[in-house]
Structures are given as structure tokens and as C-alpha cells.
Amino acid sequence: MGLQTDGFQKYDLRKKIYFTLFFFGIALFAHAQNLNPKITAHKTNLTINIDGILNEPVWQQTPLTNQLYDENGEYNNTTACFAYDADNLYAAFKCKVNSTSELNRTRLDKDDQFMLSNDWVAFCVDTYHDGINAYAFLADAAGNELDGSLNPPTRDLSFSFSSKWTSAVKRNQDGYTVEMKIPLENLPVRWNKDSMTMAIQIIRNDKQNNRMVQWPATKNIGKFQTVVLHEINQTHPQNLSGVNIKDRLAYKKSKIDVSTMLGRCQGGDASVMDYLIFKKRDISGAEHPRMLQYSMRPERVKRIFENTxxxxxxxxxxxxxxxxxxxxxxxxxxxxxxxxxxxxxxxxxxxxxxxxxxxxxxxxxxxxxxxxxxxxxxxxxxxxxxxxxxxxxxxxxxxxxxxxxxxxxxxxxxxxxxxxxxxxxxxxxxxxxxxxxxxxxxxxxxxxxxxxxxxxxxxxxxxxxxxxxxxxxxxxxxxxxxxxxxxxxxxxxxxxxxxxxxxxxxxxxxxxxxxxxxxxxxxxxxxxxxxxxxxxxxxxxxxxxxxxxxxxxxxxxxxxxxxxxxxxxxxxxxxxxxxxxxxxxxxxxxxxxxxxxxxxxxxxxxxxxxxxxxxxxxxxxxxxxxxx
Structure with a gap:
């Protein structure tokens, strides 16, 4: 059965993007962050208007880098800035392109994975600075948004995580600019002290030059930059996975059509919610299910695991x-x-x-x-x-x-x-x-x-x-x-x-x-x-x-x-x-x-x-x- 549709081409390209993400920039490794010296991020008390224009003074004061990197060497077509206040993380980008006429203009729903085939930029944050998990926030030249968790190396960028955040994009004669505002309260991390250390990474997908580049500028594609935040407000996340099953299920149901191959794929990758979407047949259990005994030894079990x-x-x-x-x-x-x-x-x-x-x-x-x-x-x-x-x-x-x-x-x-x-x-x-x-x-x-x-x-x-x-x-x-x-x-x-x-x-x-x-x-x-x-x-x-x-x-x-x-x-x-x-x-x-x-x-x-x-x-x- 062949599907010669636009969806065919988009999904094929999406898989190529996943492959590229795996090999060129989103893979985390457990101790890579420790190799970078810490930097203290710029804290602002001024209001940042998220409009994509980048005319606030803070962006002139907080250039993070204009040198990204891939396996071919340095890349200078993106400038990234980073700042924060007591409640939010802010990121700004200036992205140059060869031809603005080739930039995507199609608007998509949030988290539509088809945007991975466009020119985009991503701000990635490992909130615990431990390499176990990180979160990516992507925006493309059309103003589309996508976020996900970095769970290497299964899909690298997976979409069980989704958060509420704000971005704005403006086109100009050189390309496009992006502003992002990410509330700390919406990140899956418990901030319970005045000073916190985390790690960040910047990724740019330059579609016209067929390059996916990153910062920190290093051949170590798993390296994140360590940053320190001071005087931030305590947060109260629902859990540390960042996954809201109710919201993700509603999103998947809104996309999927179970009657066709393409329709079933519209909901994205397999997920733990799929049993609520697919038909199912009962497996009748025993009249009296087997009762398991308890002799709880939680501290002993945790100690042995922590010593592995x-x-x-x-x-x-x-x-x-x-x-x-x-x-x-x-x-x-x-x-x-x-x-x-x-x-x-x-x-x-x-x-x-x-x-x-x-x-x-x-x-x-x-x-x-x-x-x-x-x-x-x-x-x-x-x-x-x-x-x-x-x-x-x-x-x-x-x-x-x-x-x-x-x-x-x-x-x-x-x-x-x-x-x-x-x-x-x-x-x-x-x-x-x-x-x-x-x-x-x-x-x-x-x-x-x-x-x-x-x-x-x-x-x-x-x-x-x-x-x-x-x-x-x-x-x-x-x-x-x-x-x-x-x-x-x-x-x-x-x-x-x-x-x-x-x-x-x-x-x-x-x-x-x-x-x-x-x-x-x-x-x-x-x-x-x-x-x-x-x-x-x-x-x-x-x-x-x-x-x-x-x-x-x-x-x-x-x-x-x-x-x-x-x-x-x-x-x-x-x-x-x-x-x-x-x-x-x-x-x-x-x-x-x-x-x-x-x-x-x-x-x-x-x-x-x-x-x-x-x-x-x-x-x-x-x-x-x-x-x-």
C-alpha cells in the first residue's frame, strides 16, 4: 500500500530530521555538562515584550554566542541571547538565511511535528544539570512552536512533554528573529533554593544550507553549557516528567483518524495513551486475582540501586x-x-x-x-x-x-x-x-x-x-x-x-x-x-x-x-x-x-x-x- 500524498513526504522528512537530531546535536550524555565552566546568566528586572523585535536593552547586554558548530566546523549565521528573571527564562535569536523567499510561511498547530522540516531554532534546558533529561523549545520562521523532552536515544526529541510558553517571530531582510519566554513554573523541576545550576544548549536547523548546528561550539555534540541562576522564585510542578496525560490525550485524539494508515499516524509516535484510542478486546481476569505479599524494604532497595x-x-x-x-x-x-x-x-x-x-x-x-x-x-x-x-x-x-x-x-x-x-x-x-x-x-x-x-x-x-x-x-x-x-x-x-x-x-x-x-x-x-x-x-x-x-x-x-x-x-x-x-x-x-x-x-x-x-x-x- 503506497501513500503518495503530501503527508508521505512530510513524514519521510520528519524521520530524516529525527535521524539528524540523534547524530548531530540533541543527544545528552550523563556527565558531559561537567566539562564546561559555569557562567552566571544575566538577570533582568525589566519587562521584556515578547514580540520578536528584539529592541529591549537586555538583548544588547546579554549576547550568549554568535558561533555555533557542527561536524563541518564553525557557523556564524545565528546570534543567541539568554536572560532570566525570578519567574521566567528568556531566549532571543537572530537567524540569517540565504533567501528569505524560501522561508516557510505555513502556519501549523502547536506541536505539529511537520515543522521539523522547516528552518527553526531551539532553546534546550537540562533543568537539573544531570544529563538524565532535558527539554527543547523550538520556533520556526513562520512562528510555529513545538516542544518536547530529550530522551536519548529512543527518539531523542520525544513529544510526551508539552508546556505553556510564549514566542514571537519577525521576518527581516536578513532572515528572522525569535523571542521566547519560558515560565519556570511550567518546567518539571522543583526550585526550592535561592541559587540553581542548570545547563542549556542552542540548536539551529539551517534548512537552506542543510546544516544543524549547536552551541556550545564543540565537537562534543552532547555538551550543554552550565549556567547559574540567582534569586528565583520557588516552583511547584505537578510532576517531574512534564507530562500531562489528559492534555496529551486530547491533543492526540484531535489529530488522529483511526480508519486510515495516514490518519492513525497523524497522532505522532506510539504512546502510553494509545490504549485509550485504539479498539480493544477484554481479557477476563481470575475471579480471585493473585494477591501479592508485602514486606517493604524501600531504604534497602534504594541504597543498593544508588550504589550501582x-x-x-x-x-x-x-x-x-x-x-x-x-x-x-x-x-x-x-x-x-x-x-x-x-x-x-x-x-x-x-x-x-x-x-x-x-x-x-x-x-x-x-x-x-x-x-x-x-x-x-x-x-x-x-x-x-x-x-x-x-x-x-x-x-x-x-x-x-x-x-x-x-x-x-x-x-x-x-x-x-x-x-x-x-x-x-x-x-x-x-x-x-x-x-x-x-x-x-x-x-x-x-x-x-x-x-x-x-x-x-x-x-x-x-x-x-x-x-x-x-x-x-x-x-x-x-x-x-x-x-x-x-x-x-x-x-x-x-x-x-x-x-x-x-x-x-x-x-x-x-x-x-x-x-x-x-x-x-x-x-x-x-x-x-x-x-x-x-x-x-x-x-x-x-x-x-x-x-x-x-x-x-x-x-x-x-x-x-x-x-x-x-x-x-x-x-x-x-x-x-x-x-x-x-x-x-x-x-x-x-x-x-x-x-x-x-x-x-x-x-x-x-x-x-x-x-x-x-x-x-x-x-x-x-x-x-x-x-x-
């Missing part, structure tokens, strides 16, 4: 719980056996909130396949997929070489690309008809079993096989064979517009349900005296198997492996009891350490800090190692 090398390398003065809130965590639970040692919720979420899954859903899919084999509905994981999906033979006879095991292992040899729009990411997440999208766009690029390639076509094909072999919807089979028997509460699974479960994502449940699922695997598939999942399947699905040379060497270099839609980390001396975990977009983890009988659940808006997906498992692994 990963936490220490953040070079931050904040404590572990503030780090969780800052890193856009929504739920964090630590259990030993079935007993909760630590449980806390952040950023507006609580024990009764619904937490949607992204790729953690894949680990549930693996479990359902194992149950279907146990039930005799699927003969074996060695079955060829064309036994159940014969129509694939019409596309390519080589589909007959692929087994269910290959799909589970992400080694099916199916092609997968993130490039262009719509890419395979859109086809497998946003399509209103996932079955048709898979059958139309799935294609072969390699022999099965040779190489590992993370690929969302695999779980969707498994879902189609489950439907055909069980004669039921995937959610109904999950409810009857897994959810109720593990003691889960009522839940749901998000659907496309044709009633097919999203498979690679979309399980919507309480945080305790993720813990119940983990405990089932920790206890080798058994709950309440009943073998819910065959013990042999738990072992086969979660522990490493022999793989050919070159299969996924880059994972092995990081002490990591991948098996049946589960990730794992090798633990010395534990041949059949290595740590394993389900992992999904936005930093969701169901982490299990059999050796220490530990389970860790982390859910969030975003991954939260560099280097994203594998940072949390590294911390969990070290925590489990040190836990006695």
Missing part, C-alpha cells in the same frame, strides 16, 4: 526516587519470590492505573504459542509456518522454509526497514488492517536461522497462526489459558479496526499483572499448585540456545542474548538460570533473576536516559548481583 556503578555514573546529586520520576518512570516494583520489597508510582500513575505494553507483549505471545503446542493445537515449534498460512506460498515459495521457531527467535529471514513512510514500523503498528498489511508487505531477505533481526512481522504472523489453530481470538485464548490461571486481573488487548490483536504490543493491565506474569516464569510455569505453562517451555523460551557464528555477535559482546521473544543476560555459573526479561518501547521491563528469586517491573513514558533500552537491564543486573 550505573547510577553513580549519572553524576547526579538526586536520590534514586527523584531519578525515577525525572526519567519519566510511571511504576517501579521490586519483588523477592512473591513478596513486594519496593513499590512506587510516579508522574500521575498509581496502583490502579492501566499500563499499556509495547514489546513486552511479545513475551506473552511466546507464552501463548507454548500453550498452543502443549494443547496439541500446534504440533511443534519446528512446524513450517506455511502449514498454517498457506497463502504465503503464493508470494514466495521460500516462506515454506520458515518455522514457528524462526519467528519466535527473530531469525525468520524476513526483511524489515525503518526507512521511509510508511515504513515497516507503520505497517506493523499503525495499520488499520494488520492481517492484510502483513500478507501484503511481508517479504524475505535472508535464509531463516542464520541471523537475528528484530522484526514486528514475526509476532503478527504468530498471532494469525494462533487464531487459526485455536479457533478463537488471541485475547480470548489468552484469557482462558493464561490470564485467569496465573491469577491476573481484568485486562484488555488493543486491536486494529478489523478486530485483530496488535500482537507486538497492546496488552493493557495493572502493574501487578506484569508481576504475576513474571512470577509464573520465576516459578517455572507453576502457580497455586498448577502447572500453567510447561516447565520445559519456560526453559526453552528464556534460556540461551546454540546459535551459528555471526547470529547476533553484537548482543553477545554486551553479555546479552535473545531467545523466544525474551531477552536475557548471562549470569556466570547459571547455565539454566540466566537472568531474562521482557522489554518494550518507552522503557518497560519485566526483569527476572532466577538465581536471587528477584523480579523487577519498570514502566514509563519513555526510556528516560542514555543509552536507553539496555541501561535499565544493566542496572537491574547489577542490583541483583549485589542483592543479598
Amino acid at each position: 556503578s550505573y547510577f553513580k555514573n549519572l553524576h547526579t546529586n538526586i536520590d534514586f526516587e527523584t531519578m525515577l520520576e525525572r526519567s519519566q518512570t510511571t511504576a517501579f516494583i521490586v519483588l523477592r519470590n512473591d513478596t513486594i520489597l519496593y513499590e512506587n508510582y510516579f508522574n500521575g500513575f498509581n496502583k490502579d492505573s492501566t499500563f499499556t505494553s509495547f514489546s513486552v507483549a511479545k513475551s506473552f505471545v511466546c507464552t501463548l504459542v507454548g500453550l498452543a503446542i502443549s494443547d496439541g493445537l500446534i504440533k511443534s515449534e519446528e512446524d513450517k509456518i506455511t502449514k498454517y498460512l498457506p497463502e504465503l506460498m503464493k508470494k514466495d515459495a521460500r516462506f515454506s522454509e520458515i518455522t514457528i521457531r524462526d519467528l519466535l527467535s527473530m531469525s525468520s529471514g524476513l526483511a524489515y526497514s525503518h526507512d521511509g513512510f510508511p515504513s515497516d514500523d507503520e505497517f506493523t503498528y499503525q495499520s488499520p488492517d494488520l492481517r492484510s498489511a502483513v500478507l501484503e508487505h511481508v517479504r524475505i531477505s535472508d535464509h531463516p536461522g542464520k541471523h537475528w533481526l528484530y522484526n514486528n512481522y514475526n509476532p503478527l504472523l504468530l498471532g494469525m497462526i494462533l487464531e487459526r489453530t485455536t479457533g478463537k481470538s488471541v485475547a480470548k485464548y489468552a484469557s482462558e489459558r493464561l490470564w485467569q490461571k496465573m491469577g491476573g486481573g481484568n485486562a484488555s488487548w488493543s486491536l486494529d479496526e478489523h478486530g485483530f490483536e496488535k500482537m507486538e504490543s497492546g496488552i493493557n493491565c495493572h502493574a501487578h499483572d506484569y508481576a504475576r506474569f513474571a512470577l509464573l516464569f520465576l516459578n517455572k510455569g507453576k502457580y497455586n499448585g498448577i502447572q500453567v505453562i510447561p516447565e520445559s517451555w519456560v526453559q526453552e523460551a528464556t534460556q540461551p540456545q546454540e546459535r551459528p557464528k555471526g547470529y547476533y555477535d553484537y548482543l553477545l559482546k554486551n553479555n546479552t542474548y535473545y531467545n523466544y521473544l525474551w531477552w536475557g543476560k548471562f549470569r556466570s555459573g547459571q547455565k539454566n538460570a540466566n537472568d531474562f526479561f521482557g522489554m518494550g518501547n518507552k522503557g518497560e521491563y519485566v526483569y527476572i533473576c532466577p538465581q536471587k528469586k528477584l523480579t523487577i517491573i519498570r514502566l514509563g513514558f519513555e526510556y528516560g536516559f542514555t543509552p536507553a533500552s539496555m541501561s535499565w537491564p544493566e542496572m537491574f543486573y547489577e542490583f541483583a548481583t549485589d542483592f543479598e
